[in-house]
Amino acid sequence: MGALAVEAIGLSKTYGAVTALREGHFQLRPGEVHILLGSNGSGKSTLCKLIAGSIRPSSGELSLFGTPTNLSGPNDARARGIGVFYQELSLSPHLSVAENILLGAEPLTRWGTVDRSALRHRARDLIALFGSAAGPGLTPDAPVSRLSFDQKQIVEILKVFSSNPRVIILDEATSSLDRTQVTILFERLRALKAQGVAIILITHRMEEIFEIGDRVTIVRDGLSVATLEIAATDKNEIVHHMVGARIEGSIQRRLRPEPSLETALTLDGLQGPALAPLSVTLRRGEILGLGGLHGQGQSDLLLTLFGAQGTQAGRITIAGQRFRPTSPRAALKAGIAYISGDRRRVGVFAGRPVFENLTLSILLKTGARRVRPGLLRTLLEPILNRLKLKAPSLAVPIQSLSGGNQQKAVIGRWLTTKPKVLLLDDPTKGIDIQSKNDLYAMLDSLCAEGVGIILYSSEDSELLGNADRVLVFNSGQVTEELSGARLTEFDLYQAALKAA
Numbered sequence: 001m002g003a004l005a006v007e008a009i010g011l012s013k014t015y016g017a018v019t020a021l022r023e024g025h026f027q028l029r030p031g032e033v034h035i036l037l038g039s040n041g042s043g044k045s046t047l048c049k050l051i052a053g054s055i056r057p058s059s060g061e062l063s064l065f066g067t068p069t070n071l072s073g074p075n076d077a078r079a080r081g082i083g084v085f086y087q088e089l090s091l092s093p094h095l096s097v098a099e100n101i102l103l104g105a106e107p108l109t110r111w112g113t114v115d116r117s118a119l120r121h122r123a124r125d126l127i128a129l130f131g132s133a134a135g136p137g138l139t140p141d142a143p144v145s146r147l148s149f150d151q152k153q154i155v156e157i158l159k160v161f162s163s164n165p166r167v168i169i170l171d172e173a174t175s176s177l178d179r180t181q182v183t184i185l186f187e188r189l190r191a192l193k194a195q196g197v198a199i200i201l202i203t204h205r206m207e208e209i210f211e212i213g214d215r216v217t218i219v220r221d222g223l224s225v226a227t228l229e230i231a232a233t234d235k236n237e238i239v240h241h242m243v244g245a246r247i248e249g250s251i252q253r254r255l256r257p258e259p260s261l262e263t264a265l266t267l268d269g270l271q272g273p274a275l276a277p278l279s280v281t282l283r284r285g286e287i288l289g290l291g292g293l294h295g296q297g298q299s300d301l302l303l304t305l306f307g308a309q310g311t312q313a314g315r316i317t318i319a320g321q322r323f324r325p326t327s328p329r330a331a332l333k334a335g336i337a338y339i340s341g342d343r344r345r346v347g348v349f350a351g352r353p354v355f356e357n358l359t360l361s362i363l364l365k366t367g368a369r370r371v372r373p374g375l376l377r378t379l380l381e382p383i384l385n386r387l388k389l390k391a392p393s394l395a396v397p398i399q400s401l402s403g404g405n406q407q408k409a410v411i412g413r414w415l416t417t418k419p420k421v422l423l424l425d426d427p428t429k430g431i432d433i434q435s436k437n438d439l440y441a442m443l444d445s446l447c448a449e450g451v452g453i454i455l456y457s458s459e460d461s462e463l464l465g466n467a468d469r470v471l472v473f474n475s476g477q478v479t480e481e482l483s484g485a486r487l488t489e490f491d492l493y494q495a496a497l498k499a500a
């Protein structure tokens with residue numbers, strides 16, 4: 001066998017005080033499908049991004065095809081034959097499907113302009129791979145913004161295939177695909193594998209691991225803990241490697257007083273577009289966690305409650321009063337606040353001063369045109385102190401603050417409305433550990449005041465460290481509720497993998 005396709009030796013990546021990957025050791029052989037497995041936040045995507053040149057290592061060595069390599073960026077990696085499907089998707093919504101698939105590799109005419117008709121044909125041939133499983137509307141000319149989520153994933157996959165890479169990295173590429181789409185993808189991967197292409201696949205679905213994988217490397221807390229031959233292992237061994245010695249002691253939970261017996265929110269058969277009927281009661285001072293693999297309906301629940309997604313059926317009561325989530329404004333008036341960790345898409349109003357960002361919600365709620373100066377003192381100051389917001393002044397543009405402080409400003413905005421129920425949609429994504437701890441402390445004090453909180457986190461440790469109980473989601477359905485002694489990584493992972 002020739003040189004390794006990829007070798008990472010003690011590769012690490014830190015973001016300020018956060019260590020995303022510490023001493024990652026990893027070997028990828030030509031012609032193998034290598035699964036990367038680990039709970040949320042363990043460092044899998046970080047390893048992929050390092051190999052794809054989209055971030056730089058803090059230390060350690062990366063070799064590609066037997067040669068130690070310092071990638072200068074994603075284009076450098078692409079030119080060396082690395083093709084990557086990013087978990088967050090990297091599509092341009094305003095471009096067409098064909099333009100996205102062949103971005104940076106557009107066929108040219110003799111005069112050096114983009115050959116539109118060749119572009120469309122190439123895209124059509126690639127889309128044909130998925131046949132009718134691509135679903136209606138996935139055509140070369142369709143704008144990507146019009147596609148459903150699974151179709152966007154297919155476009156991102158085809159974009160990877162279009163460059164004929166020698167190494168393919170698929171970071172949770174199958175999370176929204178249905179069974180037929182996955183089967184088609186895997187057939188293609190087998191054909192590429194036979195040609196010597198090396199494939200890294202991140203998936204949490206056990207059946208996929210055993211169906212397509214040759215080897216699996218398990219990542220835990222930023223360390224690669226074991227590499228196993230798939231044919232010689234089983235699900236139990238894999239899960240034990242994943243959660244390691246923490247099966248017993250588990251994650252440290254934050255100590256908070258017991259939630260009160262009063263009800264903050266009740267859902268009675270609430271149903272949304274991607275949500276099976278759900279009945280649950282949230283108590284005042286309680287943090288209800290939403291767990292499970294990414295994109296299984298957790299955000300749908302939060303957005304439905306916030307009136308941003310249109311309910312189909314069910315009954316919601318807030319502090320005893322019936323509530324219909326017809327719009328975010330209605331939710332706001334009923335005492336619901338929604339905070340997302342996806343600050344760039346929802347949350348931060350870039351280019352606007354911190355002050356405006358802070359006062360937006362209260363203006364919307366009261367219908368006032370401007371904030372009275374006195375309100376600034378009585379309302380904002382205590383909130384800013386409590387959040388430990390660090391800003392040179394409230395007049396600076398919000399994007400000049402660090403990610404952690406931007407998020408604090410977004411949270412501050414919602415606290416001005418004195419919410420009864422706080423919906424947190426992966427609220428600490430990509431923020432530093434100090435800001436995270438400030439936010440957790442603030443959640444504690446909100447609980448003490450009787451606010452009910454629903455928390456979705458893509459990091460299992462954050463969920464287990466903060467939630468009083470966790471609803472585990474799978475395909476839009478709550479499949480299990482974990483509480484007490486079952487609030488462990490092991491139970492959470494087991495439950496997440498269990499089919500709906």
Ligand SMILES: Nc1ncnc2c1ncn2[C@@H]1O[C@H](COP(=O)(O)OP(=O)(O)O)[C@@H](O)[C@H]1O
Pocket residue numbers: 015018019020021038039040041042043044045046047429430431432459
């Ligand atoms: N840009 C970033 N800034 C700060 N922390 C980050 C950043 N990207 C990832 N992290 C942190 O690094 C850790 C590993 O993240 P990631 O590699 O995305 O995990 P996984 O893909 O296994 O879920 C997490 O704790 C995450 O919060």
Ligand SMILES: [Mg+2]
Pocket residue numbers: 044045046087171
């Ligand atoms: Mg990831």
